[in-house]
Amino acid sequence: MYSPRIQKILKAAKISIGDRISVQDGRKTHEGLLMPSPETSDPESIILKLDNGYNVGVSFGKSTKIAKSRAHEPRAVKEEARFELGKTSREILKLKFDPKKPLVTLIATGGTISSRVDYKTGGVKTIENPQDFLHNVPELVDMANIRLTSPFAKMSEDMNYTDWVELAKAVARELNTGAKGVIVTHGTDWLHYTSAVLSFFLRNLTKPVVVVGAQRSSDRGSSDAGMNLLCAVHTALSDMAEVGICMHASIMDDYCLFMRGTKVRKMDTQRRDAFRPVNDLPLARVYPSGKIEKLKKDVRIRSEGKVESDTKFEPRIAIIKPYPGSDPSVIDYHVSKGVKGFVVEGSGLGHVPTNGKGEWISTIKKHVKDGIPFVVTPQTIYGRINPNVYTNLRVLYHEAKAIPGEDMLTETAFVKLGWVLGHTKDPEKVREMMLTNYAGEISERTLPETFLY
Numbered sequence: 001m002y003s004p005r006i007q008k009i010l011k012a013a014k015i016s017i018g019d020r021i022s023v024q025d026g027r028k029t030h031e032g033l034l035m036p037s038p039e040t041s042d043p044e045s046i047i048l049k050l051d052n053g054y055n056v057g058v059s060f061g062k063s064t065k066i067a068k069s070r071a072h073e074p075r076a077v078k079e080e081a082r083f084e085l086g087k088t089s090r091e092i093l094k095l096k097f098d099p100k101k102p103l104v105t106l107i108a109t110g111g112t113i114s115s116r117v118d119y120k121t122g123g124v125k126t127i128e129n130p131q132d133f134l135h136n137v138p139e140l141v142d143m144a145n146i147r148l149t150s151p152f153a154k155m156s157e158d159m160n161y162t163d164w165v166e167l168a169k170a171v172a173r174e175l176n177t178g179a180k181g182v183i184v185t186h187g188t189d190w191l192h193y194t195s196a197v198l199s200f201f202l203r204n205l206t207k208p209v210v211v212v213g214a215q216r217s218s219d220r221g222s223s224d225a226g227m228n229l230l231c232a233v234h235t236a237l238s239d240m241a242e243v244g245i246c247m248h249a250s251i252m253d254d255y256c257l258f259m260r261g262t263k264v265r266k267m268d269t270q271r272r273d274a275f276r277p278v279n280d281l282p283l284a285r286v287y288p289s290g291k292i293e294k295l296k297k298d299v300r301i302r303s304e305g306k307v308e309s310d311t312k313f314e315p316r317i318a319i320i321k322p323y324p325g326s327d328p329s330v331i332d333y334h335v336s337k338g339v340k341g342f343v344v345e346g347s348g349l350g351h352v353p354t355n356g357k358g359e360w361i362s363t364i365k366k367h368v369k370d371g372i373p374f375v376v377t378p379q380t381i382y383g384r385i386n387p388n389v390y391t392n393l394r395v396l397y398h399e400a401k402a403i404p405g406e407d408m409l410t411e412t413a414f415v416k417l418g419w420v421l422g423h424t425k426d427p428e429k430v431r432e433m434m435l436t437n438y439a440g441e442i443s444e445r446t447l448p449e450t451f452l453y
Helices: 004-012 138-142 161-175 191-201 225-236 329-336 361-369 391-399 410-421 427-434
Strands: 020-025 028-034 045-049 055-059 065-070 103-108 115-117 124-126 145-149 181-185 209-212 243-248 256-260 264-266 275-277 284-286 292-294 317-320 341-346 374-378
Touching: 020 045, 020 055, 028 055, 103 161, 138 225, 145 161, 161 181, 161 191, 181 225, 191 209, 191 243, 191 264, 191 410, 209 225, 225 243, 225 256, 225 284, 243 275, 256 275, 317 329, 317 410, 329 361, 341 410, 361 374, 361 391, 374 410, 410 427
Parallel strands: 103 145, 103 181, 181 209, 209 243, 317 341, 341 374
Antiparallel strands: 020 028, 020 065, 028 045, 045 055, 115 124, 243 256, 256 284, 264 275, 284 292
């Protein structure tokens, strides 16, 4: 909240939260709506929402002048709002959900979708209470009864397998205790790892599990958080009993794509439509209005039954990538550190250096004999491994006994290998399970229309 000094100045000027004001600091004048002071901001700074949708903090010094341009005009939305200077943003807006509406559980784990600008540092910081970002989407009260829970709050790059286990158990628990569907809000950087994890960990899935994030924080004018969340709720109430990612389909605010959790990947660092299906079509187009257009026939349909969380996982696995002149002793190093399995991003149809100085075959063959599996995925991202075209491929897969990863994404193969090794260390069983399609991770055929959808 604002400091007592700032509150006194605003009160004397008859300015309330939501009023349009101008703040003159030296030669610069800022005009916009007076916002509540976030708990992370300097209480001596005035927070304005500018006409371009962005928020700015203006330090209130001795020479700063402030004036009201227009009084606040309340929005006609179904939330209680008390615009008081002494209230924090958390206390000002809190949506009240109708228990008679279908129950959707929202599990918040952190990330940009549940972040806002920290006015002390200028960076983006995770908010402590997920309720804080829901008030930006008041339409939710008309759609569902949202139950909020948060097992932890982390940026996705800080998550590991222990968080995956906790999250999967939380999702299964919610699905088995009355929720029509579950939404997981998550950081986008490693969001596709988590969607793959939930795809393998949640067995006998009977309801939708929607993983959703945002490329821009919810307090930015260009944020994709609100529409992504709206589409995620529609998906969670749909008849698609799949784990998937629901995100913007284009840079416009037109509709989202719901994409299978094992066949989707972040393909751009900043674009709002960064997530694309790979070697697959989206499951559906989902519009903010609630309209859903299914794009695939093999979508699992909502049914009855208890969802099981099968969270056995071997975390001692690694992703490695050969490149020109790469040294295969990196494999020996990882094994010396206790690594029990590898995913190798192979070039072309699945090659590694095979002949001459620096060849990888003998090193791989040595460790395969010791029971350590090597799964090869395409470095190209799109396409699939073919172990039979070239002689060097036959050496790797038929002599060295590497496992062709078909058309699996590297991240999906990594998660799957950890899950498989959590169940068995028997080499033949590992091979069998890695080549078994459990969660739509392996496509029977490569279709031309799935390239760069």
